[in-house]
Structure formats: C-alpha cells, structure tokens
Amino acid sequence: RKACFRLSTGSKSWDAILNGGFQSMSINEVFGEFRCGKTQLAHTLCVVAQLPKEQGGGEGKVAYLDAEGTFRPERIQQIAERFGLDPDKTVENITYVRAVNSELQDEHVSELNENFASGGYRLLVVDSICALFRVDFCGRGELADRQNKLGTHLRKLCHMAEEFNLVVFMTNQVQSDPGASALFAGADGRKPIGGHVLAHASTTRILLRKGRGEERVAKIQDSPDCPEKEATYIITNGGIND
Numbered sequence: 685r686k687a688c689f690r691l692s693t694g695s696k697s698w699d700a701i702l703n704g705g706f707q708s709m710s711i712n713e714v715f716g717e718f719r720c721g722k723t724q725l726a727h728t729l730c731v732v733a734q735l736p737k738e739q740g741g742g743e744g745k746v747a748y749l750d751a752e753g754t755f756r757p758e759r760i761q762q763i764a765e766r767f768g769l770d771p772d773k774t775v776e777n778i779t780y781v782r783a784v785n786s787e788l789q790d791e792h793v794s795e796l797n798e799n800f801a802s803g804g805y806r807l808l809v810v811d812s813i814c815a816l817f818r819v820d821f822c823g824r825g826e827l828a829d830r831q832n833k834l835g836t837h838l839r840k841l842c843h844m845a846e847e848f849n850l851v852v853f854m855t856n857q858v859q860s861d862p863g864a865s866a867l868f869a870g871a872d873g874r875k876p877i878g879g880h881v882l883a884h885a886s887t888t889r890i891l892l893r894k895g896r897g898e899e900r901v902a903k904i905q906d907s908p909d910c911p912e913k914e915a916t917y918i919i920t921n922g923g924i925n926d
C-alpha cells in the first residue's frame with residue numbers, strides 16, 4: 685500500500701490546522717473571493733511538492749492545469765529561491781497545461797493520467813475547477829448537464845489521486861449571490877460553487893478570506909480529520925508564509 689503524505693502550504697500556522705498540510709490520495713479545495721491567494725498558494729505548492737519530505741515536501745514532479753491563464757513561471761522561480769531550490773529546474777519539473785474550455789479541460793486530465801503512469805508525480809493543481817464549466821453551461825436549463833460533466837471530471841481526478849498517490853489541489857470560486865442557496869453556507873455566508881457534485885468530491889474544503897491589512901485567513905470547512913479551525917497567512921515574494 686502506498687504511504688500517503690502531507691504537503692506543506694508554506695505557512696506553519698496553516699499547516700498546523702491541517703495536521704501538516706494537504707493530504708495526498710485526496711482532493712483538496714480552497715475557495716474564496718478574488719485576491720485572497722488561491723493562485724499564489726497553487727504556485728507555492730508547485731515548489732513545495734519538489735522539496736524533501738522532511739521539509740514538508742513531496743519529492744516529486746508537478747502538473748498544473750491552468751483554466752484561468754494565471755500561471756507565472758517567474759513566480760515559481762522566486763518561490764524556489766526562498767526554499768533554496770534551483771529556479772530553472774523547479775520550473776522544468778512542472779508539466780503545464782492550459783485549458784480553454786471545459787471539454788478540453790477534461791481531455792487534458794485524461795492525458796495527464798497517461799503521463800502520471802511514468803511515475804514521480806506528487807501534485808496536480810487545477811486552477812480553477814469550475815470556471816470553464818460555468819462559462820460553457822451558463823443557461824438555467826444546462827445546469828444538470830454541467831453537473832453531470834463536472835461529476836465525471838471529478839471522478840477521474842479522485843481516481844488519479846488514489847492511483848498515483850497525488851495531492852490533488854483545486855481552487856474554486858464563491859457564489860456571487862449568497863442568497864441563491866442555503867446549502868454549504870460557510871462563514872459570512874460565503875459558499876463554494878459546484879453544488880453537491882463538488883462537495884461530494886472534495887475531501888478537504890477550506891474557505892479563504894481577507895483579514896486585517898495584508899493578512900489572509902484560511903478556515904477549514906470540511907475535513908475528515910481536522911476540526912474547523914482558522915489560521916492566518918500572508919502572501920510574500922516567496923509565496924504563502926506566516
């Protein structure tokens with residue numbers, strides 16, 4: 685049996701509420717309003733995943749599925765310097781895929797599934813999971829179809845997490861209309877999009893919000909083994925930190 689591991693977030697207080705970090709062989713979701721650091725956390729994890737296990741890393745390669753066009757290799761290089769890694773090699777260890785519609789996003793995941801068979805991958809980032817599905821199925825009558833397609837997509841990701849001992853890390857948006865649904869109500873009424881299908885697929889869900897000044901707050905919403913605690917973090921040139 686493969687030994688699962690935990691991937692550090694870059695922030696000690698955040699790791700502490702997660703018993704060490706994001707867990708492999710499962711789906712980890714962060715959701716929150718714009719600029720709270722979802723993409724910056726994704727970048728930080730890309731670097732940390734390549735660190736030795738003793739440093740909270742995964743000693744592995746990374747795949748980054750970018751649905752928003754916000755991946756920046758120069759940010760990876762900066763973060764790599766913080767952790768004492770070679771900036772260019774760190775970027776080279778990331779398999780980057782840009783998805784432009786939901787159908788291609790799903791095809792890319794199938795292609796990555798083939799890649800992962802070669803071994804050595806420890807992190808798959810999807811930033812963000814629902815955005816393209818939301819654009820492609822925007823009509824009221826298309827909701828059931830969207831949720832079906834999203835469900836199939838998420839089942840693939842769950843399966844890959846387990847088969848390849850990956851941390852699957854995905855970002856998600858919050859509902860723009862907090863009154864739209866009483867389901868999944870979190871702190872301040874902020875709820876992730878994706879409905880039951882996504883709620884069912886995500887093992888660990890974390891709400892991110894802005895705090896005082898530069899501070900950001902992460903709150904565990906749903907986890908099999910961590911209580912609903914909060915941690916504060918900041919975004920630095922070297923990525924997520926305390």
Ligand code: GTP
Nearest residue numbers: 716717718719720721722723724725919920921922
């Ligand atoms: P959306 O995708 O728009 O929903 O937002 P997000 O949650 O992905 O936010 P993102 O991770 O892009 O965080 C944006 C924040 O990170 C901004 O407040 C930036 O100031 C900060 N940020 C981005 N790059 C850097 C950097 O190089 N150095 C520092 N210190 N902060 C940065």
Ligand code: MG
Nearest residue numbers: 722723752754
């Ligand atoms: Mg983002």
